[in-house]
Amino acid sequence: xxxxxAVLSHLMDNGSITSMDAIExxxxxxxxxxxxxxxxxxxxxxxxxxxxxxxxxxxxxYAKYVLHEKEDSQETLQIE
Numbered sequence: 001x002x003x004x005x006a007v008l009s010h011l012m013d014n015g016s017i018t019s020m021d022a023i024e025x026x027x028x029x030x031x032x033x034x035x036x037x038x039x040x041x042x043x044x045x046x047x048x049x050x051x052x053x054x055x056x057x058x059x060x061x062y063a064k065y066v067l068h069e070k071e072d073s074q075e076t077l078q079i080e
Contacts, residue, residue: 003028011067044068
């Protein structure tokens with residue numbers, strides 16, 4: 001399974017993914033590029049800006065990618 005397939009599978013199973021999820025679970029360090037390619041293939045993926053405080057007390061933002069599935073279709077996992 002390549003990283004794109006792993007990320008798409010994760011999105012389909014869980015609904016969303018962050019860069020930290022992708023790095024820790026799949027070793028995918030370029031999640032934004034994977035999301036870009038999935039969008040080009042027709043997947044409806046929203047970027048939601050999330051906020052938190054880092055270990056130094058600074059406010060930081062990060063992206064959470066949310067898959068919006070089409071209600072009338074059942075997608076199959078096909079990445080070539």
